[in-house]
Amino acid sequence: MNSRKGFCIAILLFGVVQVFAQQPLKLWYKQPAEKWTDALPIGNGRIGGMIYGGVNEDHIQYNEQSLWTGGPRDYNRKGAVKYLEPIRKLLAEGKQAEAEAMAQQHFMGMKSNEATYAVDSAKWFNMMSSYHLPQDVLFHDNNLRTINLPIEQGWEITPGFEGLDGAVWFIKHFNIPSGWKGKNILISLGRIRDIDRTWLNGNYIGTTSGNAYRKYIIPSDKVHIGENRIAVQVVNFYDKGGLTSNAKTLSVYPEGEEKNMVSLAGAWRYQVQDDNPPACPRYNADYQPFADLYLQFRKQDVTDYKRDMDLTNATAHVSYKADGVTYTREYFSSAPDQVMAVHLTADKPGKVTLKVLLSTLHKNYITRKIDDHTLALSLKVKDGVLRGVSYLHIQAAGGKVVVDSKNISVTGANEATFYLTAATNFKNYHDVSGNPEAICRKQITAIATKSYASIKAAHIRNYQQYFNTFSIDLGKGENAELPTDERILKFSQSPDPSFISLYAQYGRYLLISSSRPGGGPANLQGLWNNLLTPPWGSKFTTNINLEMNYWPAEGLNLSACSQPFFSIVDDLSKTGHETAVEHYGAPGWVLHHNTDLWRGTAPVNASNHGIWVSGAAWLCHQLWEHYLYTGDQDFLQKRAYPEMKGAAEFFAHFLVKDPKTGYLISTPSNSPEHRGLVAGPTMDHQIIRDLFKNCMEAAKVLNIDKAFADTLKLKYSRIAPNKIGRYGQLQEWLEDKDDTTDTHRHVSHMWGVYPGTEISLKTPELLKAAEQSMKYRGDEGTGWSIAWKVNIWARMHEGDHAYLMLTKLLSPADVTSGKEKGGVYHNLFDAHPPFQIDGNFGGAAGLAEMLLQSQGDVIELLPALPTALPQGSIKGICARGGFVLDFEWQNGRLKSLQVISKLGKTCRLNYAGKIINIETQKGKNYRFNADLKQL
Numbered sequence: 001m002n003s004r005k006g007f008c009i010a011i012l013l014f015g016v017v018q019v020f021a022q023q024p025l026k027l028w029y030k031q032p033a034e035k036w037t038d039a040l041p042i043g044n045g046r047i048g049g050m051i052y053g054g055v056n057e058d059h060i061q062y063n064e065q066s067l068w069t070g071g072p073r074d075y076n077r078k079g080a081v082k083y084l085e086p087i088r089k090l091l092a093e094g095k096q097a098e099a100e101a102m103a104q105q106h107f108m109g110m111k112s113n114e115a116t117y118a119v120d121s122a123k124w125f126n127m128m129s130s131y132h133l134p135q136d137v138l139f140h141d142n143n144l145r146t147i148n149l150p151i152e153q154g155w156e157i158t159p160g161f162e163g164l165d166g167a168v169w170f171i172k173h174f175n176i177p178s179g180w181k182g183k184n185i186l187i188s189l190g191r192i193r194d195i196d197r198t199w200l201n202g203n204y205i206g207t208t209s210g211n212a213y214r215k216y217i218i219p220s221d222k223v224h225i226g227e228n229r230i231a232v233q234v235v236n237f238y239d240k241g242g243l244t245s246n247a248k249t250l251s252v253y254p255e256g257e258e259k260n261m262v263s264l265a266g267a268w269r270y271q272v273q274d275d276n277p278p279a280c281p282r283y284n285a286d287y288q289p290f291a292d293l294y295l296q297f298r299k300q301d302v303t304d305y306k307r308d309m310d311l312t313n314a315t316a317h318v319s320y321k322a323d324g325v326t327y328t329r330e331y332f333s334s335a336p337d338q339v340m341a342v343h344l345t346a347d348k349p350g351k352v353t354l355k356v357l358l359s360t361l362h363k364n365y366i367t368r369k370i371d372d373h374t375l376a377l378s379l380k381v382k383d384g385v386l387r388g389v390s391y392l393h394i395q396a397a398g399g400k401v402v403v404d405s406k407n408i409s410v411t412g413a414n415e416a417t418f419y420l421t422a423a424t425n426f427k428n429y430h431d432v433s434g435n436p437e438a439i440c441r442k443q444i445t446a447i448a449t450k451s452y453a454s455i456k457a458a459h460i461r462n463y464q465q466y467f468n469t470f471s472i473d474l475g476k477g478e479n480a481e482l483p484t485d486e487r488i489l490k491f492s493q494s495p496d497p498s499f500i501s502l503y504a505q506y507g508r509y510l511l512i513s514s515s516r517p518g519g520g521p522a523n524l525q526g527l528w529n530n531l532l533t534p535p536w537g538s539k540f541t542t543n544i545n546l547e548m549n550y551w552p553a554e555g556l557n558l559s560a561c562s563q564p565f566f567s568i569v570d571d572l573s574k575t576g577h578e579t580a581v582e583h584y585g586a587p588g589w590v591l592h593h594n595t596d597l598w599r600g601t602a603p604v605n606a607s608n609h610g611i612w613v614s615g616a617a618w619l620c621h622q623l624w625e626h627y628l629y630t631g632d633q634d635f636l637q638k639r640a641y642p643e644m645k646g647a648a649e650f651f652a653h654f655l656v657k658d659p660k661t662g663y664l665i666s667t668p669s670n671s672p673e674h675r676g677l678v679a680g681p682t683m684d685h686q687i688i689r690d691l692f693k694n695c696m697e698a699a700k701v702l703n704i705d706k707a708f709a710d711t712l713k714l715k716y717s718r719i720a721p722n723k724i725g726r727y728g729q730l731q732e733w734l735e736d737k738d739d740t741t742d743t744h745r746h747v748s749h750m751w752g753v754y755p756g757t758e759i760s761l762k763t764p765e766l767l768k769a770a771e772q773s774m775k776y777r778g779d780e781g782t783g784w785s786i787a788w789k790v791n792i793w794a795r796m797h798e799g800d801h802a803y804l805m806l807t808k809l810l811s812p813a814d815v816t817s818g819k820e821k822g823g824v825y826h827n828l829f830d831a832h833p834p835f836q837i838d839g840n841f842g843g844a845a846g847l848a849e850m851l852l853q854s855q856g857d858v859i860e861l862l863p864a865l866p867t868a869l870p871q872g873s874i875k876g877i878c879a880r881g882g883f884v885l886d887f888e889w890q891n892g893r894l895k896s897l898q899v900i901s902k903l904g905k906t907c908r909l910n911y912a913g914k915i916i917n918i919e920t921q922k923g924k925n926y927r928f929n930a931d932l933k934q935l
Contacts, residue, residue: 025505027484027828028308029053032318036061036530037814037825037835038485040309040316044335044459045516045564047422048527049293051331053307053318058295058329061530062340063288064388065520066426068597070285071385075109075575075600076582083107084584087668091679092659099668100607100677107583108610109592109602111281112383120278121237128167128235128274129197144171144269150190150250154240156533162361163382163532164241166275170232172268174252182220183254187230187264189214190245195235201228213245217255230264233273238280239533275363279383283604285596287523287538289530290422291360291377291390295342298353311502311509314463315456325351334459335516338443340420341459343452350398352413357406358392361532369405374444378437382532389436390422393444395452417452419444429571429599466512467505469557470876472847474501474869485826488812497869500847503810506828507844508556510837511549517563520597522549526837535834540568542615543593543672544746548784548838550622551755551791551845554629555852557876557884562626566639568599569619573643576601576616580650588649591615593672608676613654613669614684616647617691621755624694628880631903633701641698645705648695651688652715658734663720671732671748680734683748685719690756692716722752722759722766729776730759730769743778745785747792750774754788754795757855761797771796779805783813783822783830787842794849794864802850803866809843854879858908858915861887861894881905883920897928 032053033039039050039061046066052059083106090099111117147158149170155161176185187205189196195209198216201224206216234242243250253261300322309316318329330343344352358367358377365379370391377390392408394401399413410416423439425432447455477496479487487499514526524545529538540546546565553562576589579601584590592603593612603610623640626632655664658680666688667679692712699709725736732738732749750770752759759766774792781789786809793802811823813831822839823831830839850864851874859879873888882903888895894911901907904922908915909932916932927935 025311025502026308027311027502027506028306029483029485029826030305030307032058032305032307033827037829038827040307040827041510041513041526041528041829042309042314042316042331042333042340043513043527044333044338044340045512045514045519045527046335046338047333047340047420048514049331049333049340049420050528050530051307051316051318053316053329055302055305055320056297056299058297058318060293060295060331060340060342062290062293062420062422063527063529064290064390064422064424065527066424066597067288067290067381067386067388068285068426069288069381069384069386070112070282070596070598071432072430072598073110073112074578075283075598075602075604076579077106077108077110077602078582080107080583081581081585084668087677088656088679091668091677096676096678103603103607103611103668103677107603108607109283109579109600109604111283112285113279114281117278117281121280124274124277125195125235128233144271146267147270148266149268150243150245150247150265152244152246154193154244154533155236155242156240156531161241163363164272164275165236165238165280166277167233167235167273168241169271169273170234170243170268171270172230172264174228174230174262174264176223176225176228176252176262178225180223180254180260181225183223183257184220185218185223185252186255186258187214187216187218187252188249188261189216189232189264190243190249192232192234192243193236193240197233197235199231211244213249235277237277238282283610284537284539284594284600285384285598286532286534287525287529287597288381288532289361290388291358291362291365291379293342293392293418293420294357294359295344295418296355296357311505312464312467313460314467314509314513315460324348327351330456332456332459333513334455334462336458336462337447337450337455338421339447339455341452341455342418342420343415343456344417345415349414350412352396352399352416353411354409354416356392356394356408356410356418358390367406369403370441372403373401375403375405375408376440385432386424386426387436388422388424389440390420391440391444393419393448395419395448419447419455426597429575429597463512466558466560467508470508470874472501472504472872472874474498474872484828488810488824488826488828491810492807495868497872499810500806500869503824503828504556504844504847507552507840508558510840511552511558511561514837515549515561515564517560519564521546521564521568522837522841524836524838528837535832535836537594537596539594539596541594542591542618543612543748544788545784545836545838547618547622547755548787548842548845550841552841552848554625555848555878556844557878559626559630559878562622565619565622566626568595569623569643570639571599572601572616572619573646575599577646584650584654586650586653588646588651588653589616589643590647590650590654591619609670609673611668611670611677612672612684613666614687616643617651617687620644620647620691621687621694624698625755625880627698629878629882631882631905636698637702641695641702644691644695644698645708648691648708648712651691652711655688655715655719658720661720661734664715664718665720665734672746674732674744674746674748678733680720681748682722682730682732682734683751686722686749686752686756686758689716689719689758692719722769724765724769727772727776728769729773730766732773738773738776740776742776743780745781747774747777747785747788750788750792754791754849760795760856762856767796771798779808781822782832782836783809783824783839784832784836784842786822787830787839787846790843790846791849794846795853795855797864799850799864799866800868802846802864803868806843806846809839809846848877852877852879852885854881854883858910859883859885861885861897861909861911862889865889865892867892881907883907894930896930897932899926899928900924901926 247265251261423436474497665680666684671681813823901920
């Protein structure tokens with residue numbers, strides 16, 4: 001082991017691996033999924049499904065990668081560049097609040113339908129405000145449905161309220177005790193999103209707008225001793241609607257006597273008044289769920305239930321026994337045939353009987369019969385231009401099949417297979433002329449004559465060409481035979497190294513399933529989303545999250561899965577050029593911290609975090625990484641370098657001289673999502689230096705653009721350097737203003753450690769300062785933040801600390817208190833919380849970083865091997881320079897090594913301080929013993 005420090009806690013908790021044996025790569029459970037983060041994901045890069053595995057009713061919620069809100073539009077604010085210099089001037093004068101206010105008003109990008117919304121929404125709101133429900137309906141109609149309030153996460157999580165915006169009436173009857181007679185009362189409704197109009201006993205008592213707390217004082221003569229009736233009209237324009245505080249705040253009590261409160265939490269009656277308000281202006285579009293497939297079976301008492309996901313062949317299964325019959329279901333999403341398959345069998349003939357339905361959360365949809373074996377669903381996204389079509393086709397052996405406009409029924413079949421496909425009219429970010437009906441028809445026609453066995457075999461062959469390039473075995477722990485949800489709970493208490501192997505391979509599985517050549521890139525939730533208003537829009541966040549999705553791609557031998565990432569960079573370099581011109585008067589291209597299907601690149605959300613200029617440069621870092629791993633000079637020349645050069649051209653123009661220090665700095669910008677708009681954040685400068693350095697090297701490789709490279713070299717030397725502050729920390733900002741108690745989730749100034757390379761063992765003072773900053777920041781965080789810390793500590797060669805972070809990443813997100821935290825859900829999805837897939841990808845990359853590093857001029861073997869993983873083997877891990885390595889270790893020491901040279905370059909190996917150089921030939925293998933002696 002080459003770790004500089006050890007954590008006794010890690011040794012005590014995880015001990016020594018007991019058995020060295022490869023374990024089955026399966027997630028499995030003894031019960032169906034109860035919630036979405038219990039369900040198991042399948043995907044072919046375009047169509048993804050979440051399998052619940054219920055017995056009486058199975059539910060498969062599915063997505064198609066191109067279904068989003070919004071449509072093609074210009075995201076840039078014309079004339080914004082006029083305010084660039086005034087904003088810079090305000091920041092230079094220390095007037096951050098004024099700079100942010102100016103930027104918010106004049107520099108942020110354009111929202112959708114921003115020009116017409118004010119008039120349209122005012123008309124709609126006036127119509128809602130003039131409407132009063134009749135008293136008999138409002139207070140006495142028992143047919144009104146009920147809902148439990150408050151709902152802290154918004155009414156969208158309540159069935160029937162998904163994606164609802166508009167006006168809703170809520171009605172509650174409550175009793176006032178006789179002791180309150182003659183007293184004014186205070187009604188506390190907590191936070192309401194966005195506007196309330198409130199009545200008590202038919203008397204109007206007030207209205208409040210915004211996300212403020214509602215407290216209304218009611219004169220005693222308006223209060224009834226005994227039963228009272230409160231009616232609240234809630235008007236919500238977008239996202240989390242309703243009463244959104246905790247239960248304690250929803251109450252009524254005599255004025256000044258809060259201890260005598262009567263709770264208003266619990267069941268309320270409601271009526272939706274209008275669910276079609278004008279579309280609220282949005283900076284970015286949201287990724288959308290497509291639809292739901294329901295398989296309904298007759299009720300049976302079952303035994304021996306099991307649900308699993310086999311990562312080796314990307315198939316999921318459910319099996320159980322009922323009335324002497326063993327039933328099985330198999331699920332997969334095929335890339336070759338572009339269908340999701342559900343295969344139902346029983347071990348006795350004539351026992352497969354069920355009804356199958358298609359439904360969706362989208363309000364505007366229909367189902368219809370296509371033919372005697374095919375049901376279709378058509379939908380249109382609210383507040384957007386996209387339409388979707390899904391075909392469900394059945395092939396049955398024996399029995400009877402009936403298809404009508406609502407469902408498919410199967411009676412007495414020996415087996416049945418359902419093939420589901422989905423498509424939209426999206427072609428690219430500026431073209432929505434596609435024909436989803438024709439696409440679905442073509443895909444179903446293509447599989448109609450194929451057998452299930454052949455479709456499954458083609459799926460597995462296609463999947464395994466990616467998955468089988470890599471394997472890892474860390475040995476078997478004492479919990480290896482337990483169901484996955486139980487392993488999560490026990491992981492921190494007893495050694496389970498094979499669970500870490502499973503987790504790493506699960507990350508690879510998710511990347512293969514959500515990012516395939518020819519498709520789009522993995523978003524914040526990969527391919528999977530069940531909400532019309534998903535967390536953070538389930539979009540592409542580019543101040544770390546999109547990039548983290550692809551951290552494991554090169555090292556864990558999934559380079560081909562990066563193709564969709566390269567495709568979005570191609571698009572963004574075009575739209576980003578328009579933003580560079582309109583907002584900065586600059587050449588090249590720029591990207592801020594968020595984008596979506598329509599490839600907006602302008603600053604969005606709020607000026608205190610939305611004006612972050614380094615997105616393009618960070619994306620370009622990963623283009624260069626692909627070249628370093630593959631040596632693909634054609635890719636470098638035709639694709640990567642032009643985009644790297646464009647990003648560098650922007651910064652060559654954008655950087656300005658700081659009047660106080662004389663350095664070139666990035667302004668305006670921010671240290672992502674932390675402390676507002678500033679001049680000269682450390683992360684920007686690290687990323688820009690990396691971009692300039694890589695551009696210079698690429699120009700040298702391609703023997704072009706010497707004059708431009710010389711310009712970058714000069715500017716590189718003048719960029720504000722990394723600084724060490726008064727606490728011995730690496731400064732996050734140009735000024736020494738870090739707070740040692742600050743535990744913010746972003747550790748942005750650590751970019752130079754990972755994924756950057758300028759802070760390393762070769763810069764010991766800076767590395768020590770970075771370590772000090774990491775200690776101040778602490779070990780807690782959200783899922784993706786913890787995953788980043790795994791990689792940072794590994795880069796620092798602190799293997800035990802990196803492993804400690806990995807154990808936090810694998811802690812249970814579902815806790816008994818009901819409050820989620822960072823960690824993993826039952827299906828091993830990463831918890832931000834809620835779910836974000838970047839932590840899965842970052843965690844897998846972090847494990848690889850402990851075992852091999854090649855960011856310098858050598859390949860380091862076991863650079864950060866933790867005490868808790870004293871033995872293991874890995875095959876197919878990749879290093880920069882075009883090398884693929886297989887190696888094994890025992891008792892914390894290297895045992896054997898094989899290197900495959902794909903490019904024929906010089907291979908420099910470093911293990912335990914010993915460095916050797918090997919001149920290799922392309923395509924040849926080289927074997928070494930534990931002392932790096934060639935065999």
